[in-house]
């Protein structure tokens with residue numbers, strides 16, 4: 001008897017949190033059960049936030065015991081959870097690779113947006129992003145991505161379809177480049193939109209990419225979520241510096257990929273969101289606004305300006321409110337629907353680009369960055385001494 005318990009403990013259990021409806025159906029068939037169990041169990045997991053099989057009362061005791069032997073419902077471990085004075089909430093969770101990642105909930109009237117991470121760190125090295133400065137450690141698993149939604153939903157109480165939901169929107173704008181973790185991100189978004197998952201409409205699930213063109217093309221026909229693209233510069237010359245992946249996929253190719261993806265959606269009224277982080281003196285001048293108007297004149301879009309969120313030693317500054325307003329006005333005068341992203345959760349470092357977690361860096365980028373900073377400090381000290 002004891003032997004049997006030890007033996008099963010050694011077998012790695014399937015984490016049901018990370019399976020889509022199709023994956024769960026396959027799982028149940030593989031253990032000799034009927035497919036419909038998938039929907040039953042999904043309701044328990046995603047609608048009611050239950051992880052203990054014993055609480056799943058419409059499932060027979062025999063099946064519950066069987067599930068306990070071979071399966072589990074395991075979300076990432078919560079390391080901390082902070083509330084901002086503006087209602088924003090931030091969690092830090094530990095993932096299997098040993099790194100920790102962050103997710104943020106931003107309430108705004110009836111809307112509640114959850115911003116989730118897709119990778120621990122990021123392999124792309126955008127010059128103004130603190131996640132990028134941490135280097136890259138790992139892709140998050142489906143359980144780790146959807147687990148962020150599960151943790152947040154659970155913290156607000158269970159979510160029967162009839163009750164007003166706290167999470168109305170999910171954006172993949174936390175740590176990482178979602179399109180470099182393609183399959184896990186697609187499965188996670190499917191769970192967000194599945195009625196037995198979180199039942200969000202395709203309009204309310206948004207994937208943000210820095211412009212991984214081949215992966216944007218791969219999305220066509222596979223998903224119809226909303227798309228946001230991080231442009232940040234009106235010319236290749238400047239974008240090559242701010243968003244280095246531009247050297248591989250320049251603006252012209254990026255625009256074509258946007259047009260192809262948006263053209264693949266059944267509802268032609270939907271438009272891409274263009275994200276543009278404003279960096280003082282770098283890309284926020286009237287000449288940049290004029291050039292941006294030209295770039296976007298044939299792109300049906302909403303433009304979202306993000307005043308830079310500073311982090312130590314970034315080398316960039318946030319533009320003044322006047323500069324932000326001037327840029328917005330120039331874009332609006334040119335007929336572009338332009339909003340400015342409100343900075344939320346500043347007091348708990350939960351704003352865009354401030355999400356850092358603790359990345360067990362594999363790329364040695366964080367070490368190089370640290371060395372560079374120390375070098376800069378030495379230069380400053382020498383100069384001061386001289």
Ligand code: SAH
Nearest residue numbers: 129173176177208209210230275308309353
């Ligand atoms: N990797 C994806 C999604 C995560 S970042 C992407 O790059 O699109 C979400 C948004 O925040 C992106 O537009 C990103 O460029 C922007 N961002 C990153 N660092 C920032 C900072 N320090 N201040 C303001 N916006 C930032």
Ligand code: SF4
Nearest residue numbers: 122124126129132210
């Ligand atoms: Fe990665 Fe996005 Fe940050 Fe660029 S802005 S380094 S793609 S997380």
